[in-house]
Amino acid sequence: MPKKIPGAHFARHLIERRTLIFQLVKRDFQQRYIGSAAGWLWGLIHPLVLLGSYVFVFDFCLHTPAGPGAVTTNYPMLLFAGMLPWLLFSETVQRSSGCLIEQANLITKTVFPAEIVPVSIFLSSLISHLLALVLVIAGAGIFLKHITPLLAILPILMLLVGLFAVGIGWIAAALHVYLRDTAQVLAVLLTLWFWATPIILTEDKFRGWAVYVLRANPLTYVVRAYRQILLGHNVPLTDLALTSAFAVAAFLVGGLVFRYMKRGFADVL
Numbered sequence: 001m002p003k004k005i006p007g008a009h010f011a012r013h014l015i016e017r018r019t020l021i022f023q024l025v026k027r028d029f030q031q032r033y034i035g036s037a038a039g040w041l042w043g044l045i046h047p048l049v050l051l052g053s054y055v056f057v058f059d060f061c062l063h064t065p066a067g068p069g070a071v072t073t074n075y076p077m078l079l080f081a082g083m084l085p086w087l088l089f090s091e092t093v094q095r096s097s098g099c100l101i102e103q104a105n106l107i108t109k110t111v112f113p114a115e116i117v118p119v120s121i122f123l124s125s126l127i128s129h130l131l132a133l134v135l136v137i138a139g140a141g142i143f144l145k146h147i148t149p150l151l152a153i154l155p156i157l158m159l160l161v162g163l164f165a166v167g168i169g170w171i172a173a174a175l176h177v178y179l180r181d182t183a184q185v186l187a188v189l190l191t192l193w194f195w196a197t198p199i200i201l202t203e204d205k206f207r208g209w210a211v212y213v214l215r216a217n218p219l220t221y222v223v224r225a226y227r228q229i230l231l232g233h234n235v236p237l238t239d240l241a242l243t244s245a246f247a248v249a250a251f252l253v254g255g256l257v258f259r260y261m262k263r264g265f266a267d268v269l
Helices: 010-016 018-033 038-060 074-097 104-109 117-142 151-179 184-194 210-217 218-231 237-268
Strands: none
Touching: 010 018, 010 184, 038 074, 038 117, 038 151, 038 184, 074 117, 074 151, 074 184, 104 237, 117 151, 151 184, 151 218, 151 237, 218 237
């Protein structure tokens, strides 16, 4: 008998349930901004305000340099390019943690593929991500006079971020069904994870044991790759390879954990 390809069953499910996923993404995106005058523009306003506050503190007040070996000396552009993948990842994981509780009626009363809910959350977050990405590309063209053909690699990198975020999101969602403190613990861990990622603090600022934390952090390589693709000139092969390894591992482990813990969801929910 031919061996099954890992993930083939899940990929087939995604294709078969594409209409359901589209409806979940559409509903999620609309519910986030329903009744709001600015609507989807809040998806741009929030990251821009966050970016502006960090630029004011670390660039204008503390005069934080871009660091040796940085793809650009323009700190605001360096910061914005690094924040993009983090915001996509953290939003997907944080919102995934409570998604099964929110969809409890569907999971307990119908034959509902619960594993696609974190996927739909990632795709919904990806819409805001793409809008912010347009601003970064425009900023690179205006302020740095730099538009690179490396942008063609970006969809691959976004897919890898999706695999990693969904894998972690599956674990968080499954744990939260049984341990309702998971979302709160996750919020603390994501805060620590943010400062362990070279977004605001450049890599040369990490000393001693913090260097090992930096190297073990999958988002380090994602941020590097994003910056190189958006602002640099070289293909980040090493960062892409390491990101791929972390992403596939997280996706497979997360899928196995979710599949194992899924058996008791109906009883607990």
